[in-house]
Amino acid sequence: MPTYHYRCKNCGYDFTEEQSFDDDPITICPKCNEEQVRKVFSAVPIEFKGHGFYRTDGASGSSDSGK
Incomplete structure (x- = not known):
């Protein structure tokens, strides 16, 4: 199950x-019981693994040297 951050x-x-x-979504604060709770969104880290993500990982057999 996903975990959500609230404030x-x-x-x-x-x-x-x-x-x-x-x-x-949760809307009532468990501490003060006010209806002022909102989800907190943050950037999701992305990690590229494997071949094909760099300029030097181009199609095999290519002899392009940056021309």
């Missing part, structure tokens, strides 16, 4: 919660 705009409480894709 309350009222009291600043940060928390994470495992939820199914079918679950509704």
Whole structure:
């Protein structure tokens, strides 16, 4: 199950919660009980592995030397 990061705009409480894709987002803060909770989105790291991601990994048999 995915883990989501939430933050309350009222009291600043940060928390994470495992939820199914079918679950509704959390809107009420478990600390102050206000309806001020929002999901926190962050950049997802991407890691390229294998061949084909660099200029030097071009098609095999190519003798292009940067022309």
